[in-house]
Amino acid sequence: MNTPVKPAADIGKGLFHTPFWLAPEKNVFANRSTRFKELADAEHSGWRDYLNLLAAVCAAQQAVADGRDIAAPARGQGKTVLPEAGQGGVPSEFFAVFTALLDEVQGKIPAAAAQETERLKKLGRADAEVLAGRVLAGSTQADDRAAEIWVQAALQIVWTAWAGRLNENDVPPTEADTRTHCPCCGSEAVGSVVLIRSDLNGFRYMHCPLCNSRWNVLRAKCPTCGDAGAMRIQQFEGPDGLPPAYAAANAESCNACRTYRKLYRQDKQQYADPVADDLATLGLDIMVGEAGYERGGANPFLLAEE
Ligand SMILES: [Zn+2]
Ligand SMILES: [Zn+2]
Known part of the structure; x- marks a missing residue:
């Protein structure tokens, strides 16, 4: 039996390889x-x-x-x-x-x-x-x-x-402290997704609002300031609890730098999209904003009021 030949760059990535870029x-x-x-x-x-x-x-x-x-x-x-x-x-x-x-x-x-x-x-x-x-x-x-x-x-x-048109080998991992921005086009992430794809179940990827690339960021640390001890996950609390559109939406806020980003859990809503779901969950932004946190990452379809 022949062993399948892997491209040279894939050798050493192993069975549990977590791609940096998707x-x-x-x-x-x-x-x-x-x-x-x-x-x-x-x-x-x-x-x-x-x-x-x-x-x-x-x-x-x-x-x-x-x-x-x-x-x-x-x-x-x-x-x-x-x-x-x-x-x-x-x-x-x-x-x-x-x-x-x-x-x-x-x-x-x-x-x-x-x-x-x-x-x-x-x-x-x-x-x-x-x-x-x-x-x-x-x-x-x-x-x-x-x-x-x-x-x-x-x-x-x-x-x-x-x-x-890129492939994984074109996009080498960036430094941990620059992972708020897309390695491909430099845009700030609009939010992140925790995937349910079988091989990447539970991994968090940032999502680029311009080129729609995703890149891996560890979940334990604040992507903005790197602090590991002051992160909090918040969900929207409406008068009747959690509205259906908010099932997957979380705000990850950091008490060290007072910023937050939105994160969507695909295990709660498998079709959650960081651009679309963002615009249907603005109540979460209002809630976290009123608590004194500043949002990281803009939505290209959310137009600022004059
Ligand atoms: Zn990009
Ligand atoms: Zn922080």
Whole structure:
């Protein structure tokens, strides 16, 4: 009998190898769309409309992503594996993806949102890229607010396609004290997930809101300051206990640095998504925020109030 030959880089990783990095799931946008729809159906306030809109945005992201082949970018520059998002450089693919996304949602979104997409369709390439540059650099203006989810959604398609071209050996483990940020694109994690995948059951992975990579971080320590003794897990306490949307959502807060991040336990809700579930569990943020903790990691679809 022959022993299967392993690629050289995999030798020594052993049976219980825990990968540092996990590639974006192939259907990440479609799955997120399904989850937004489920969460919208369970929501009884006016916020439901926004969750439904995001379900349509994510479905369109998947359609656009599936319909094109985005080439890998030049690698090995700077401290991230892919071009670093916060540097503000707009990918050359952005404009084509952005316009395809706006076309894709036509007829599938409410009139108010369609008014904005019609306006954005009239932007020339140069103006659209300037807008995208502001979104990437975090320097958007009040007038950009309605445009932002569309730009964010298009940027996610590009970076996620790039990350999908990497393999595990391309993404070496980073230092423990930099693990709040994505090793591929430098974005701060939107939250983390405790997996139930058989080989990785119970492991915690941070989730990138831009390229949808996941990377492993030990559960015992605060990912922000490294303190191991002051972490607390909190869940939302409503008047009637824990609402169903909050079953998997936890806030991991640290008394040493007074920050918190959200963590989703797939053993409580196997379809929990760190982007979608975040927006359906804002009561948890309000509760922890009122207790004096500052959130680490922003959701690209949660737009700041002016
Ligand atoms: Zn990333
Ligand atoms: Zn801390």
